[in-house]
Amino acid sequence: MPIRIPNRLPARAQLEAEGVMVLNERTANRQDIRPMRIGLLNLMPNKIRTETQIARLIGATPLQVEMTLIRIGSHVSRNTEESHLIDFYRTFQEVKDEKFDGFIITGAPIEKLAFEDVTYWEELQEVFEWTRTNVHSLFNICWGAMAAAYHFHGVPKHELETKAFGVYRHRNLVPTSPYLAGFSDDFSIPVSRWTEMRAAEIKAAPGLELLMESDITGPCLISEEEGNRLYIFNHIEYDSTSLKEEYDRDIANGTPIDVPHNYYPADDPTMPPSNRWRSHAHLLFGNWINRMYQTTHYDLAEIGHAKED
Template identity: 65%
Template sequence: MPIKIPNNLPARSILEAEGVSVMLEKDAVRQDIRPMRIGLLNLMPNKAKTETQFARLLGASPLQIEMTLVKMTEHVPRNTSADHIVSFYRNWEDVRDEKFDGFIVTGAPVETLPFEDVTYWSELERIFDWTQTNVHGLMTICWGAQAAVHHFYGMPKYALDKKMFGVYRHRILDRTSPYLRGFSDDFAIPVSRWTEVRRADIPSESGMKVLMESDEAGVCLIDDPAHRALHMFNHIEYDSNSLADEYFRDRGSNVAVDVPKNYFPGDNPDVPPLNHWRSHAHLLFGNWINQIYQTTPFDVRDIGAKATDWNAPGRAVAAE
């Protein structure tokens, strides 16, 4: 099945050119199925690029996915046109009474600030609490993941001496996890952050489990069954050129940053980078969507209404 996104969203033409099946809204309503509803709280500065990255991964599923773009209610994005925001985004306050099968919270360029100093922190905390009653499966990315484990468990983040920047080899720590089906023994994932969380701060009674880790970059992916959540501390969703764009942007702003490690062939920024993580990004998102599909209530209204065993198959989203 294709992904259902707004007809005029800029990501549509990019995805169609890549061969991703995209469904028009008028065609989606003709199919006698309930699409999986996935919300994307997009906190990244380049909204259009981030929309495309996640739509690409969600659209690879054989299921019909309806992606809803969500923004903080009172925060005004500075790097995206007001017309784009008004045309395609909904304030969280306007969707808070709705239910979602899945919900993604992206990273944000605020990681060097204390959490409580982020202007929209109080609303984000309300959103995290809301996911526990209105969302079946939560995925958090980079700073969004740091914010989630801080909110739910009080875990701190630590400033790094320099930006952890590049494509780092990772390994699987739990091969029985349904989220890691099909993963290779080791694999590469893009990393771009100035802070980190540490395994030692994971509360022993939390039930959280580290699923991916890197000797150089540290904790990468945590399964948090108590909150039906996956916390991804790196950028597996990135495009081939995302780190290059960041590198040249930082250099242009006189930010002291090294050439991204293991990224440009021969560490030469003049040579186009190769993508070593695309297949594993699709695997992770496909496995996450499948886990949601297997366990989400048949009736979307039942999401959050009663306890659901996140790790046990349930009623699939199907024809009504």
Template identity: 65%
Template sequence: MPIKIPNNLPARSILEAEGVSVMLEKDAVRQDIRPMRIGLLNLMPNKSKTETQFARLLGASPLQIEMTLVKMSEHVPRNTSADHILSFYRNWEDVREEKFDGFIVTGAPVETLPFEEVTYWGELERIFDWTQTHVHGLMTICWGAQAAVHRFHGMPKYALGKKMFGVYRHRVLDRTSPYLRGFSDDFAIPVSRWTEVRRADIPPQSGMKVLMESDEAGVCLIDDPAHRALHMFNHIEYDSGSLADEYFRDRAANVAVEVPKNYFPGDNPDVPPLNHWRSHAHLLFGNWINQIYQTTPFDVAKIGTVEMAGPNARVIAQAAE
């Protein structure tokens, strides 16, 4: 099945050129099927690139996916045209009465700030709380993941001596996890952050489990069943050239940044990088979507309630008490 996105979204032509099946809105309404509703709270500065990255991964599913682009109601993006935002995004305040099978919160270029000093922190706290009653499966990315475990579990983040920047080897820690079906023994994932969370700060009674880890880059993926969430602290969704774009941007701005590790062939920025993580990105998102599909209520109104079916129902009921 194809992914349903707004008809004129710039990502559409890119995805169609790559062979991703994209459905027109007028065609989707004619199908007698309930699509899976996935919301994308896009906090990244380059909205169009981020939309394409996630639409590409969601669109690889055999299920029909309806992607809704969401923005903070109380924050005006500075790096994307107002026309683009008005044409394709909905304020969270305008969707807060709706239910979503899945919801993604991206990273944001604010990680060196204390959480409480981020201008939209109050609204983001309300969004995280809202996901517990209006979303079946939550996925958070990079700073979004740090923010989520801080909100849900009080975990701090720590400044690094230098930017963790490059493509790092990771390993699977729990082969029984349905989110890691098909993963290799070790695999590469892009990392780009100035801060980290630490395994030692995971509350022992939280039920959280580390699923992926790197000797160099630390914790990568945490399963948080009590909040029906996956927290990905790195950028598995990145394009082949995403780290290069960041490197050349930082260098042009005179930011002290090293050549991303294990990325450019021979560490030569003049040589195009190779993508070593694309297949695992598709695996992770495919497994996540499948797990949501297997457990989400068919009746959208029951999403976020203790009546929902699936292996997490008992945990959800306990958390609601």
């Protein structure tokens, strides 16, 4: 089954052009099936691009998936038209009485700020606590993953001297993990961040298991049995041109930035970059949804009331 998203969502046209199966609302309502319900708390400034990236990955599954777009109610977006937010997004306060099989919290370009200095930190903490009872499986990405690891375990983030920026080789540390089924022993993932979390501090936190790591950029993916949580510090969901757009933006703004590591052929920014992570992005999200489908309750109302096997 394909992904179910609003008929007028801008991501629909892009996904259909790529051959992703997108279900219209009328057809979805006719099917006698309970879709997997996934919420996307989108903290990224370019919300439409992030919607498309995530929808592309969760739509590549044989299950019917319903994606609900959610935003922080206490934060005013400066990069997305208010009409788009009104038409397609619900605030966290509007969905807090509902249950979700899966919930994704994205990154945000605020890495250098202390967590407590983020204007919506209190509301985000409320979201994290809410997921304990209203979400079967939580998937945190980049800054969202660091924020979650800090909230649930007190793991600190550390500022880097230079930005980790490019495409880096990563190692599969736990091939038997259900989240890494089908993964190669090593693989490439885009990285774009000014901060890091360190392996020793992650391993010292009870319940966290380090699944992926880079010799250069450090920990990448962590799993946790409690809350069926995943934490990924890098951007496996990125489009082929996402790093290029960040690089071009910084060059245009006069911001000092190195050419993204191992991204352009021969490190030549005039050449089109190659995507070497797409298949593993689909694997990771597909494995997450498969694991969620096998362990969630049929009755959404039961989420949070009993420990699943």
